[in-house]
Amino acid sequence: MxxxxxxxxxxxxxxxxxxxxxxxTPNFSGITGVIDADPGISMLTPDTKGERIDITCRVIDGxxxxxxxxxxEIWQADADGGFxxxxxxxxNSRPSFLGWGRQPADADGCCTFETIKPGPVAGPDGxxxxxxxxxxIVARGxxxxxxxxxxxxxxxxxxxxxxxxxxxxxxxxxxxxxAQKQDGDVPRYVLDIHLQGPNETVFFDF
Amino acid sequence: xxxxxxxxxxGALYQRDRAWHPPAxxxxxxxTTFRAPKQSLLALxxxxxxxxxxxxxxxxxxxLDNDLIRNFSQDGTEAIGQRLVVYGQVLDENARPVxxxxxxFWQANAGGRYRHKKEGxxxxxxxxxxxxxxxxxxxxxxxSFRTIKPGAYPWPNGGNDWRPAHIHFSVFGHAFxxxxxxxxxxxxxxxxWQCPIVGTVPDKAGIDQLIARLDRHNTAxxxxxxxxxxxxxxxxxxxxxxxxLEGN
Numbered sequence: 001m002x003x004x005x006x007x008x009x010x011x012x013x014x015x016x017x018x019x020x021x022x023x024x025t026p027n028f029s030g031i032t033g034v035i036d037a038d039p040g041i042s043m044l045t046p047d048t049k050g051e052r053i054d055i056t057c058r059v060i061d062g063x064x065x066x067x068x069x070x071x072x073e074i075w076q077a078d079a080d081g082g083f084x085x086x087x088x089x090x091x092n093s094r095p096s097f098l099g100w101g102r103q104p105a106d107a108d109g110c111c112t113f114e115t116i117k118p119g120p121v122a123g124p125d126g127x128x129x130x131x132x133x134x135x136x137i138v139a140r141g142x143x144x145x146x147x148x149x150x151x152x153x154x155x156x157x158x159x160x161x162x163x164x165x166x167x168x169x170x171x172x173x174x175x176x177x178x179a180q181k182q183d184g185d186v187p188r189y190v191l192d193i194h195l196q197g198p199n200e201t202v203f204f205d206f
Numbered sequence: 207x208x209x210x211x212x213x214x215x216x217g218a219l220y221q222r223d224r225a226w227h228p229p230a231x232x233x234x235x236x237x238t239t240f241r242a243p244k245q246s247l248l249a250l251x252x253x254x255x256x257x258x259x260x261x262x263x264x265x266x267x268x269x270l271d272n273d274l275i276r277n278f279s280q281d282g283t284e285a286i287g288q289r290l291v292v293y294g295q296v297l298d299e300n301a302r303p304v305x306x307x308x309x310x311f312w313q314a315n316a317g318g319r320y321r322h323k324k325e326g327x328x329x330x331x332x333x334x335x336x337x338x339x340x341x342x343x344x345x346x347x348x349x350s351f352r353t354i355k356p357g358a359y360p361w362p363n364g365g366n367d368w369r370p371a372h373i374h375f376s377v378f379g380h381a382f383x384x385x386x387x388x389x390x391x392x393x394x395x396x397x398x399w400q401c402p403i404v405g406t407v408p409d410k411a412g413i414d415q416l417i418a419r420l421d422r423h424n425t426a427x428x429x430x431x432x433x434x435x436x437x438x439x440x441x442x443x444x445x446x447x448x449x450x451l452e453g454n
Contacts, residue, residue, distance in 0.1 A: 006220055006299035008438045012412040013227045014389040015235070015403060016374065019320045022338055023312030023374050031321060031336040034277045035268060039308075040260075062240035069324075075259060075382040083258040100260035121254050134255050136385050141237030143228035143406050145385055147256075167250055195241050205222060205247040206256040206383045 066109025287354025
């Protein structure tokens with residue numbers, strides 16, 4: 001089969017602006033009564049399978065200040081390494097785990113997601129990638145959403161063999177994607193996302 | 207332009223044309239100074255993790271989710287301002303409609319003021335206007351909503367910079383790597399061409415893509431003007447889901 005090449009240009013991105021919380025987390029921003037719950041705020045359902053974890057990402061700008069107006073979205077596989085697939089996308093029932101979360105940053109630039117640890121997803125070479133979560137970050141002063149990933153500090157062997165991490169030629173920058181585990185009743189993985197500076201996070205053009 | 211590609215790259219998204227989008231660091235828009243990454247982006251072909259993405263076909267949207275004139279009304283009074291219908295089609299770069307994808311929008315009120323605790327502009331709050339709405343595209347990729355025309359407003363950037371009237375849009379598509387936020391402007395507004403944020407888009411033809419057209423045919427007589435704003439997301443070479451309702 002032959003296919004046509006693109007005929008349209010992608011719509012240019014514009015910054016999400018300082019009031020992105022109005023549009024993406026209206027209840028959090030005080031606009032209540034329009035929708036029941038902010039989309040993506042709750043990722044878990046009673047039927048979600050897998051190991052319960054929390055993920056906390058803190059966004060920090062080049063002056064060291066927290067980016068309190070940010071929104072982070074995450075997208076991840078379920079505990080078996082699967083994504084919600086097209087047939088169930090179209091059903092009217094909510095999947096037991098959609099794999100998508102959205103949180104507004106708080107005054108400290110932090111977003112916390114209550115989720116489950118993702119299973120391994122096959123990479124382009126057919127081998128499993130290390131467990132990871134895809135991140136998308138928008139805020140005032142960010143002209144186009146930033147794409148990056150979060151990996152888990154307790155997956156050192158898998159991380160060392162990961163398709164994407166190994167594409168980062170400067171090995172010193174790989175740790176910018178690895179969230180550090182804090183033990184607790186629910187393990188918490190913490191990642192600082194530096195927009196600039198000596199510890200600038202690796203951002204991708206996927 | 208037309209042509210063909212050979213199979214063999216099924217599932218890949220077309221590479222994003224970064225020169226068509228604003229660069230990260232745009233000094234005339236000062237907020238980018240400390241927020242623009244300085245290192246190059248690491249370009250990688252998307253994996254399954256980026257080629258998949260959340261869809262919202264299971265969501266039941268509320269009847270007023272796409273009616274900003276009424277969805278925050280406190281007492282049954284409608285929002286103040288020039289009444290509009292804004293609609294358009296979400297397409298991919300192959301000009302194929304993107305059905306059943308979530309489109310979210312937010313905006314200032316008719317006086318140019320946002321309902322936000324950090325908003326300090328002296329224009330009055332409209333007690334019946336929240337400024338948020340959302341819609342799912344239909345089988346042909348179309349969305350629509352009712353709103354009022356947002357006002358222009360001054361902002362602290364250059365000392366006397368003004369934003370042209372605009373509406374913010376968030377669009378999903380069907381792959382996480384298609385995720386897009388942009389802003390819509392209004393045809394004929396001279397403020398567009400003096401805005402530092404608009405000016406982050408390098409190409410005038412790109413800016414033109416952000417300008418909604420007045421659509422006289424779809425005005426609601428004795429009620430609302432209509433503006434059309436089409437949105438283009440990244441296209442995919444995939445043949446994998448050729449026969450799926452979700453499209454490619």
